[in-house]
Amino acid sequence: MEKTYDPHAIERRIYAEWESQGRFAPSGQGEPYCIMLPPPNVTGTLHMGHAFQDTLMDTLIRYHRMRGHNTLWQGGTDHAGIATQMVVERQLARDGISRHDLGREAFLDKVWEWREHSGNEIQKQLRRMGTAIDWSRERFTMDEGLSQAVTEVFVRLYDEGLIYRGKRLVNWDPVLHTAVSDLEVLSEEEQGHLWHLRYPLSDGSGHLVVATTRPETMLGDTAVAVHPEDERYRHLIGKTVDLPLTGRQIPVIADDYVDPEFGSGCVKITPAHDFNDYAVGSRHDLPLINIFTVDACINDEAPEAYRGMERYEARRKIIADFEALDLLERIDDHKLMVPRGDRTGAVIEPFLTDQWYVKAGPLAEPAIKAVEDGQIRFVPENWSKTYFEWMRNIQDWCISRQIWWGHRIPAWYDQQGNIYVARDEAEAREKYSLDASVTLRQDADVLDTWFSSALWPFSTLGWPEQTPELKTFYPTSVLVTGFDIIFFWVARMIMMGLKFMDDVPFREVYVTGLIRDAEGQKMSKSKGNVLDPIDLIDGISLEDLLAKRTTGLMQPQMEKRIAQATKKQFPDGIPTFGTDALRFTLAALASSGRDIKFDLGRIEGYRNFCNKLWNAARYVLMNTEGQDTGTQGGEMRLSLADRWILSRLQNTISEVHRQLGEYRFDLAAKSLYEFTWYDYCDWYLELCKPVLTGENVSDEEKCGTRHTLVSVLEQLLCLLHPMMPYITEAIWQQVKTPAGVDGETILQRAYPEADTALTDTAAEQELEWVKTFILGMRRIRAEMDIAPGKPLPVLLQNAQPADRQRYEANAAFIGFLARPESLTWLEDADTPPESAMALVGEMRLLIPLAGLIDKDAELARLAKEIAKLEKNLEQSETRLNNESFVARAPAEVVDKERARVAEMRNALQELQAQHSKIRQI
Structure with missing residues (x-):
């Protein structure tokens, strides 16, 4: 392994290998599990909302694939009628040409040409995010198959009287017409x-x-x-x-x-x-x-x-x-x-115009019942109330648009204005018994983009043909979407799915919150607080960021405001964080709340988490490569630390399964982070050292620890993989051999399942005693400003027989990590000297302070800290006592100030207690 973690060095290479080897295609085995990617606009680029939802979907897809499910993440893009037409019209306008100059057919050729050469940017960005989409099945709402499905649905609904043409009020854009x-x-x-x-x-x-x-x-x-x-x-x-x-x-x-x-x-x-x-x-x-x-x-x-x-x-x-x-x-x-x-x-x-409408009431009734009966479950459940409110007050749906790019309405008119709806003109003549003397012209309007999107769960799987994919993957498993399109998209997919597939399009709807900036403000270009996920992944200089955000196309005042906001937020630009740090941040933020604050401090912390994992893997490999790790059936004996970490791992596995099953990505990420950082890296890797380097340690014990080191890391990589795909793949490729596992990629590994036989409550309780002992000594060192490496005399008071047994059994761990100089077990009648104290259960751990610290220097240092803290506390309390500040300042600012005051009071109390203790020495 390279000495330092460099996401640039691994991400593109690994993704290219996955895609070229067809790793994202369904396996054909196991229970089907399918997610439909909400199709992004073909004109679009990746924004934080996309990155957030795509991370959650990819986590689910990778998790279920590793659990043995026949998994499909169906991807594709939406033709985005109005947005795409505007892009192409603007390009033509630069050459002094309008779409009317070209005519409809030639203009549509230009749109297809643009789509071929410029309309795939978001797919490239999705790949950068590590999304395990089956690109071989990518669909486009204007491709031949989906267009056939759109026409079929329109004709059937019209023939049943559920589509009609009428003059009603609509929202009219007087520029787009x-x-x-x-x-x-x-x-x-x-x-x-x-x-x-x-x-x-x-x-x-x-x-x-x-x-x-x-x-x-x-x-x-x-x-x-x-x-x-x-x-x-x-x-x-x-x-x-x-x-x-x-x-x-x-x-x-x-x-x-x-x-x-x-x-x-x-x-x-x-x-x-x-x-x-x-x-x-x-x-x-x-x-x-x-x-x-x-x-x-x-x-x-x-x-x-x-x-x-x-x-x-x-x-x-x-x-x-x-x-x-x-x-x-x-x-x-x-x-x-x-x-x-x-x-x-x-x-x-x-504006009052003639438009095409879907009669929504008859379609809404079964869609309401499907949620009432539990065929579809909203997560969080409260969003079902929003769904019901909209659906029970539903209005007929205007589906026509007066533009050229889109699915042209399959309706023809004769010279008297009579309407003939059919799949094509030939069928219209046959269906309505029209001879060649009747001149027909096709309706010039196209269908609302949401009409084709409503068919997405079944049209992408081949409907109206009864394909094997349709049979296997419909209904899909879960829809991950934002609350703002529950009506515009979610409800319409449910209505169309029930109508044409006689079943719901998905079993669950996981509704995500809205990504906001660190201050809780909605991200917008005009505020200068928009974050581009790719900038967070690759990093970007302040100069390039300013050039990107201030394009010269906006009002000068707005350009200036955006530049000022950018310089304030990113004075040094944005550093490289890598995809895995971004993904883990987004997963950790995915609470069940509506709004989610994205703070760069969080992603920086998770970039450090990636470094921690990388360095831990290097340590494990240094101690296991070329060594006996028990994979050949050799004798092993597990230490207390080995049994403890294996037990903690089983608890973590169970917790992650439970939280992902409930769509609590934040809690799953929290469990994985805490196990990785605290249990495995901070404690277990340290507890391994006296076993691996000890002179009086048997080969069986060393083998047991090496086996535990590498096997726990391998399972941890599998647990983390759905959220952090790149770094886990890169490390796993190095770890698989000493771990004794087969496979070409971590994608082929089974997701860990908890083994109750390895749950060891006694080991967990005993090691918690050891940790408390070590932490007690570390806390006293820190409070008294004693050098970490200085051996300390330890007095133990009020010890029980179990305390003596635990110490003797784990003296190697305590000696290595806490460095006691000597150990004295006090009797009840003994009076200890003035000491710093920590509790280990009911036992008192005492460190005599005489001779360990410079009393006068320490008192002076503490007095200086106390005075500084008292001054800061007085200023904050004065601010909070100011009624004008409390009334006018944002609630978040006031709450933050109150929390700061509480922290300062606690810190001051601790410093004063410490000062008093040292004075008595």
Whole structure:
């Protein structure tokens, strides 16, 4: 083994070997275990959310493969209709070309060309993360097989009356000229205005005041609504108002939707431009007047004076006209939630268009029942409540998009506008008995990307063909996903799986939290706190990081803010941590909570963990290579330390199995870390030394210890492998020979199972006594600032016969690790000199202090530390006693300060006790 651990030297080589040798393909043996990779966008690059979820999925896949399951991790990418089309259109725009210049077919050729040459970046990054995806089965939502599945599902649903075409309100992006899903709409609070407008009553008896944040939509008003119980307006219900600027009269209606306490209690109703108003309009049979074009300009339905104006230009003119007519009551500053398209940043408009819809209610009923009956289990269970809330209030699903890249809707129209749905045009003519004289044109729209994603669990396995893979791996075992797409993806997969496979698509849904930065802030480019997993793996200089984050494409003020945040967080850039340190960090953070704080301090700690494991392996190999490790059937005798570590290993194995079975990756990682660092490295490797180097130790005892050293390490590597694949493979290749195990890769090893015959409670209790003895002496050395190598006289008081027996049996361990100069067993009547004390059970371990320390120097040192601590404590307590600080500071800052005060108080108490003890010498 190399002297130092270098992740760069092993990671790419090992992954290339795994992939070239087909190590990730299903074995064909054992119980099936399958996970579907949530398909990342073909335009995307790996972010921390991907890295987090992919680490957890890969841990499960490797764990179950090592347990003998027939394991498949099905990977692939999503065609990402809107995002991909935008990427290619931007490339064309640099050459002064639009997609319309090329035409549909030529443009789609350009998209496929881009996908071939530039659309595979995220797959490369997934490989860097060590993901054990079966790349030979990689799928793409636009490949031939999946496209066939999409068409098949659409036609079947249409034939059953579960897909229809209708005119309804949708989220409309006026830049992209397409409907978008709720997930593609980002609503953030912005400063705006609330305009209060006067609508005169038609009978001349006065006016009503309505308030609106979008005055331009008043051109499409078809009613004013009041609450039916509002005494101020009950007498006006059924009357009309003159809608200013339009020459139209609209009715005053009564509806419970109106909040009498908000504004004037009168609400303008614009059914064609507001989702709530649409519902009111449906209840009252109000006309729908659409006043916008596809690019949010005023159309010919509005008065001539405003036609062709951009919406905000029209807003300014409308307000000016209201003011000229003395119909503008007032304008208030008002904060409101503004919906913007996540791709374009344009304000989204509710827009009335013809779209294709899935009738969701009939599909939702069995999907709800599947979770109620336990066919699908959510982990944590509380997410099932979110699922039920969405599903029981489900609306029909708009599945059409007005773009070119995607699955084109399999519907054709004749010259009269009649619709013919079929798998292709030939089938449409046969199915609907259309002769050659009927001219057909295919619908220009494509399907929402989520439609093909909803079929992912069975389409990727070959459906509608009844393939062996479909039979073997459907239903899949678990879906690992974020809470934000439970409705958009998870629920729809359940509905489609039950509909077309007559079974749920997965048995469990493990819902992960959201990765945030160390301060709990959401990661975003604008905040300059985004972390690229590959930067953490490979490291990156500050200069390169700044160049990557400030691309010159943003506003100068934002560029400056990002640069400042980057310099503050990474003054020296990001060091190389390697994949295994990143993966173990992510696994250790995977608690059952919703938000997860990612702190670079954690990954640095786990990089040290990798070093610790590497150095431990080098020590083991130095003491076992070319030596008798008991693999040839030679005589062995196990020491107390051997029996202890083997027993601790069985406990760890059982705990890891239990925690991974419950998706508590954090607790499994904690168990593995503590066993590796504390039990194996800190204690067992030290306890081995007096056996391996002792002069009066038998060959059988040395053989037993060498066997335990290497066999425990080999099993530990197997336990760690699912979370830390690279370093464990690299070490295992060196360790397998002295450990006496076969195989070309650790992937072929069975995951360890606990052996109850090796559980030794007595050995654990006895070694805990030894550890307490050693730690007692170490603590006294540290407290009294005594050199670690200085032998110390030890007095033992209140000892029981069992204490004497344990000491005599383990004197070699204690002598080697604690260095007692002499040992005296005191009788009950003996009065010991002034000593430092530690407890070993009920026995007192005493170290006489006279002559061991420079009393005056130690008192001076302690007095200086006490004074410094008292000053810091006073400052923190003053801060916490300041009501303004407690009220204004973030709760996390206040909590951290309180915890710091508690720590300082405890430390001060210990220092004062130590000072008092030394004064009495």
